[in-house]
Amino acid sequence: MPGASPLAGLVEVLPSEDESRTAARFTVQDSETVLPGHYPGFPIFPGVCLVECTHLAAVATAPGGAKGGELAAVESTRFTGPVFPGDRLEIAMGWKQTPAGEWQCRAKLATQRGDAATVRLRYRPRTTAPEVAP
């Protein structure tokens, strides 16, 4: 069971021959949880949900050394085209280990109309259980 997420749909992992280049797909259903409020009468898939799609796709396809990592940073993101209900997002990811031992995932997201976003995430090894605030 994955943790709390704004996405109701599931990320579908696509086959890849090289663990440093992975791929996934996400279809934006009309029933996505966020859409009634983003925006009423004009549903548009939020940019941060493209980041969430990328994160879930990254977690599902992380290469051996990056598995179980914790999202440490959104290094950069550019939103280049709107995404609407019914769109199918193709997510192409490239993985690289940083000199500090963290993992960087560079992703390109596209719909049938063209580019939707570029997203660069960084993961750090999960060492201890998260602290709970008092």
Next chain:
Amino acid sequence: MTGQRDIRARLPHRFPMLLVDRVVDVVPGERLTALKAVTCNEPWYEKLGPETPEEDFAYPKSLLVESWCQSAGVLATWDDPNPDVLDGQVMLFGSMTGVEFHRPVLPGEVLEHRVRLDRRVDDTVLFEGESRSAGETVMTIGRIVMAFRPAETLRPAAATT
């Protein structure tokens, strides 16, 4: 202090995606501090069951960013509010860089989003800042870029934003 009435007059977001509860400090054109209480009654927690480990109740980081950005949106539109996403100039989330997450945020915490307006160039606004909870910084935002564009830009026929 500014409550929901004024926030909803500035943001088009509504349940379950209106992620700013209250504005506690604002200097128009310069900075804003807003609060967002995280609760397990938000729909993102609906499917989590009794066996879910505590760390899986961490507030989704993507929504932490969204909540901060909405606070930035309140600041950006303070003097010229337009909550109608179908008309006039609408605010689009263009890009972000250097967003660092320092620790998980759990239900029961109250986030304090601190937003600083770095620069405004024509119809583009640059922000930076951080989010704090219980006296700790939980997220830092290197830069967020928002752009004001005509509402037509968002139509499905448009190729890009």
